[in-house]
Amino acid sequence: MTKKLLTMSSSTSPKKIRIGVMGCASVAHRYMIPAILDTQDLELVAIASRTLLKAKEYTDRFGGDAVEGYENLLNRQDIDAVYVPLPTGLHEQWILLALQRGKHVFVEKSLAMNVTSAQRMLDSAMEKRLVLMEDFMYRYHSQHRFVFEQLRQGVIGELRTLRTYFAFPPLDPHNFRYNKELGGGAILDAAAYTVNASRWFLGNDLEVGFASLFYDRKKEVCISGSAQLYSPVTGLSAFISFGFDNYYQCNYELWGNRGIIHCDRSFTPPPDFTPTVRIGLPEGMQEYTLPADNHFKKILKEFVDCIRQRQYAKHHEDLLSQSRLLTALQEKGRIQYIQ
Template sequence: MRDARHGPVRVGVLGCADIALRRMLPVLAAEACVELVAVASRDADKAARTAARFGCDGARGYDALLRRDDVDAVYIPLPPALHRHWITEALGAGKHVLCEKPLSTSYDDTLELLKLARSRQLVLAENFMFPHHSQHRAVRELLQEDVVGTVQVFSSSFGVPPLDPAGFRYRPDLGGGALLDTGVYPLLAAQLYLGGELEALGATLRIDERTGVDVAGTALLSAADGTAAQVSFGFDHSYRAHYALWGTRGRLTVERAFTPPEQLRPPVRIQQQDRVTELTLAPDHQVRNSVRAFAEAVVSGPLGPAEEELTLRQARLVEDIRLKARRFSHRPGPVWNAPDRTHQR
């Protein structure tokens, strides 16, 4: 394979999922650090239509794309239960991998995939986009300025309205469910701000009677020093994507934490004893930033121990919540209507 340092990273896409069509493919087609080479689908016509739309080649079948010598890396937007197989195939073909979250549906699979990538000196990255938005860097700087004092509690919620009932998110065999779809966002945010291993002290999951997947949940977490994290998530909610850090001197709240549109100037609210401060931060494009970070990793070398450890802690925490959750039956809500896509990733 050609050394990716000699030009833009040549990328192929396995599948024509909605997240790929709406968010990732437009960026992959426009960014100078990558070259969109081909998109694959099991449906040759769909591959051809998508390829024509984004100015690249179409490939019938994922294996056909992985056999191409002009592809350095692949982006995988498939349902979670398919990630393990196609990451393994892609790494076996010598391709770097950017995969939609979660990297796999179990801790053991995630561990084995990271080991395989490391043994082949290939980048394997989980495509959480929100940490690449500059608003979170601004929040960390505010925390360093001691605007809330010592953090005592982290709280976060990510919920979206009911989704298409025919989609993979309502199929247990494809890795559906709210924990793997929306729950992983506040869980990762808690880890990024509290640091170290978090323990799930308790959790709930509401299980849809018709489909068998969890459509909502909560978790109470604890850091090693006793700092608490409270998270809630689901896709049977009005839209919310927020987190808050409550400390000894105040409280800081971010209201569009996970899926801000690139033109949005994110609001941050700081509440102290005698003062409320409303900040408006600069807009940013977290999808573009995520693609650039992946391309940079391909050029500079495999992910380091810190990145791998964060991915493993995330997988371990998700599994812990599954094991400790108290499950409640949930009757299906209103019939799904086409959602406002402004809330989607």
């Protein structure tokens, strides 16, 4: 079935990739399903939920067939790929089954509970020659291209360090992020962005220097924390802070010997958001208002391209190194209980 997908139709345009959604998640209705509908190369075929009523609510709004149960979605022959916005604790079970059923997988972050689990899923994707990609959509936003260009031109001189924060105030107590078995906790959630950005700017060889993690004693999940990551090769380091019990922050700062770049709303800008990047230099602060961008659509385009070009392993090294560092953060963090 996958091979059929890759063949061209009698006209010049390739066939659409038929996609199903596994779970009526908030992120799905707010961002990813609208982006799927707005992507010419994708066709939304069905939306599955644990309950038919919920699936129908979503299909009434977005179209496609309502399906009760995720396995029924995976059993369909008219679906080439699935979007999986389930809690991380459910990923391995459903992703392995999706791959077994011959579906490409686009999964919400974080991919895996730990690096061993990530490796199992990536091995299976490779064996089946299917794409498995994680939704770190922020990397596709043009504001970061602007930042990389400033670095390349040496605007802030030699890069010395990175600081990045992603945190928000407490969530609804029933949110899966407070459930250990479902992969709750700030490490696989808010921290995942800060770890991802640190690796993006400083390299994949980062290790955990120190990490201080605040845990909820009853729920046994990490509520907030901070860490220093460093590269044993370049000596460069990052300072990251993250959590679910904080004043809202979503930014990074790159500090060089000549200046500093501050990117606000770095990880979650909605498609209509106009970002601002500030660059501090000895001669003064410059502020750049950049165009809005839809990183959700752009990452979906990358997913489609990987499928069409059969680039199954293109993102695997990145996914593994992300999972490796998150696992190290979990294992090396010094835990302090706050409740």
